[in-house]
Amino acid sequence: MNLVPNNLPNSCIDCAEISNSAFEILSENEINEISKYKTCFQFKKGQILFDEGSMLNGVFCINKGKVKLYKLGIDGKEQIIDISKEGSLLGFRMLLAEVTSKVTAETLENSSICFIPKTPFLKLLSTNIKFQGGLLKIACQELGIMTDSITNFAQKPVRERLASILLVLMGTYRPKNHIDGNIEINLSREDLANIIGSATETTIRVLREFNTQNLIKIRGRKISIIDEKGLISIARNS
Amino acid sequence: MNLVPNNLPNSCIDCAEISNSAFEILSENEINEISKYKTCFQFKKGQILFDEGSMLNGVFCINKGKVKLYKLGIDGKEQIIDISKEGSLLGFRMLLAEVTSKVTAETLENSSICFIPKTPFLKLLSTNIKFQGGLLKIACQELGIMTDSITNFAQKPVRERLASILLVLMGTYRPKNHIDGNIEINLSREDLANIIGSATETTIRVLREFNTQNLIKIRGRKISIIDEKGLISIARNS
DNA sequence: CGAATCTTTGAAAGACGTCAACATTGGTGG
DNA sequence: CCACCAATGTTGACGTCTTTCAAAGATTCG
Numbered sequence: 001m002n003l004v005p006n007n008l009p010n011s012c013i014d015c016a017e018i019s020n021s022a023f024e025i026l027s028e029n030e031i032n033e034i035s036k037y038k039t040c041f042q043f044k045k046g047q048i049l050f051d052e053g054s055m056l057n058g059v060f061c062i063n064k065g066k067v068k069l070y071k072l073g074i075d076g077k078e079q080i081i082d083i084s085k086e087g088s089l090l091g092f093r094m095l096l097a098e099v100t101s102k103v104t105a106e107t108l109e110n111s112s113i114c115f116i117p118k119t120p121f122l123k124l125l126s127t128n129i130k131f132q133g134g135l136l137k138i139a140c141q142e143l144g145i146m147t148d149s150i151t152n153f154a155q156k157p158v159r160e161r162l163a164s165i166l167l168v169l170m171g172t173y174r175p176k177n178h179i180d181g182n183i184e185i186n187l188s189r190e191d192l193a194n195i196i197g198s199a200t201e202t203t204i205r206v207l208r209e210f211n212t213q214n215l216i217k218i219r220g221r222k223i224s225i226i227d228e229k230g231l232i233s234i235a236r237n238s
Numbered sequence: 239m240n241l242v243p244n245n246l247p248n249s250c251i252d253c254a255e256i257s258n259s260a261f262e263i264l265s266e267n268e269i270n271e272i273s274k275y276k277t278c279f280q281f282k283k284g285q286i287l288f289d290e291g292s293m294l295n296g297v298f299c300i301n302k303g304k305v306k307l308y309k310l311g312i313d314g315k316e317q318i319i320d321i322s323k324e325g326s327l328l329g330f331r332m333l334l335a336e337v338t339s340k341v342t343a344e345t346l347e348n349s350s351i352c353f354i355p356k357t358p359f360l361k362l363l364s365t366n367i368k369f370q371g372g373l374l375k376i377a378c379q380e381l382g383i384m385t386d387s388i389t390n391f392a393q394k395p396v397r398e399r400l401a402s403i404l405l406v407l408m409g410t411y412r413p414k415n416h417i418d419g420n421i422e423i424n425l426s427r428e429d430l431a432n433i434i435g436s437a438t439e440t441t442i443r444v445l446r447e448f449n450t451q452n453l454i455k456i457r458g459r460k461i462s463i464i465d466e467k468g469l470i471s472i473a474r475n476s
Numbered sequence: 477c478g479a480a481t482c483t484t485t486g487a488a489a490g491a492c493g494t495c496a497a498c499a500t501t502g503g504t505g506g
Numbered sequence: 507c508c509a510c511c512a513a514t515g516t517t518g519a520c521g522t523c524t525t526t527c528a529a530a531g532a533t534t535c536g
Binding site: 032068071073074077079081092094096098099100103125126127129133134136137139140141142143144146147148151153154155156196197228234237 | 269309312315317319330332334335336337340341363364365367370371374375377378379380381382384385386387388389391392393394408434435476
């Protein structure tokens with residue numbers, strides 16, 4: 001596990017993802033100030049940022065890459081709660097609720113991720129009501145997303161859940177400034193199954209079915225969506 | 239639906255639930271100030287506070303009673319996201335995320351619930367960083383609870399989910415200052431099924447089974463827990 | 477008391493997970 | 507660059523859990 005610290009870009013103001021993050025709300029001066037405390041790390045695929053049950057002394061912000069957040073459930077089966085992408089802030093719930101992490105954070109690809117220590121982060125939060133308000137808004141939005149997610153898990157069968165998640169992942173895997181054309185979802189079948197909460201085999205079977213029905217196109221492990229409307233209609237259970 | 243406005247207690251400072259609410263963090267003066275804007279209503283069982291998809295001009299705070307929050311899923315089946323009790327603040331997510339409500343809020347019993355209009359509430363929030371921080375902490379805790387909830391739905395079968403929910407409901411239905419003895423859960427079988435996301439008949443069958451195994455005691459619709467440890471062991475899937 | 481609602485039970489069909497075997501892929505060292 | 511191994515992906519058969527549908531009991535409340 002070689003963590004290569006790398007402070008480029010020097011200030012978060014130059015980060016391509018700033019407008020996409022919780023820091024967007026800050027002034028240039030405020031961004032430069034908090035930037036002083038950040039360190040940017042290069043993570044390889046499969047590295048753990050923090051473990052379920054651990055207490056972290058700061059937060060991570062994704063500059064480039066993807067991170068899966070999961071809990072271990074029955075028989076050690078991962079339940080993936082979220083696939084975070086560029087701009088996401090990780091670990092702030094645990095700092096704010098003053099509890100150990102509910103999830104493990106693991107990179108899904110080689111990623112560039114910054115770390116901001118607890119002290120300056122909490123200071124910013126306790127002195128800047130706008131920033132705190134922005135974070136509160138983000139938390140409320142996530143609560144809304146989880147509300148939908150619970151309803152899906154509780155009521156929808158695997159086929160609907162898979163269609164629904166593929167549509168969400170299309171957003172997660174859409175390249176920046178993407179206009180048209182293919183979006184390729186690049187996840188193992190097992191991860192996919194661990195998002196929708198099914199057996200890997202079941203997920204594969206339904207994927208094959210979607211492929212046959214020309215809703216998606218499977219190339220190796222890569223999945224691209226062909227018929228978005230068709231998937232929406234299945235996800236809606238109609 | 240006759241809403242009987244009733245401003246007693248005059249200030250939230252006299253509310254028995256204040257120490258149990260988001261307002262706990264405020265000073266006496268601040269509580270008195272926000273109290274000026276609140277109105278207390280008496281709701282009958284089954285009344286709707288706000289509907290899924292609606293936009294509310296304020297927040298509710300439960301003084302006495304219980305409220306179920308649900309989304310309508312497939313075929314109009316309710317998915318109950320939460321049973322809120324005394325002290326809970328309802329509707330703030332929708333104000334903060336600036337979206338329409340994800341859920342419908344309906345009273346489960348005759349309840350006394352206060353309404354605070356949007357303007358003074360948002361003003362308090364934008365001028366009092368401690369209060370905002372308290373709300374942020376609450377939101378983060380709820381995110382943690384929902385994370386667990388998603389894992390349960392995704393991985394645990396009905397028996398485990400039911401055992402798990404009964405334990406949670408024991409807390410919800412524990413009377414104030416309760417020391418020992420019986421806690422009676424008073425919910426329809428259908429509501430119970432709509433919490434754990436199963437068919438009503440399945441819920442009934444598993445309840446009967448728990449009853450036979452002396453884990454719970456069923457008296458009419460009322461359920462009391464006899465063997466807490468036994469239920470914990472089932473909920474843990476072990 | 478009686479209508480309406482809620483609860484309970486049974487039987488049958490369907491969805492999904494598990495297990496086992498086999499195919500494919502990607503990465504590694506020779 | 508190739509051969510090989512381990513990890514990942516795929517398929518089929520089977521059993522179990524859960525839902526659905528139908529109908530009968532129990533409760534509640536006006």
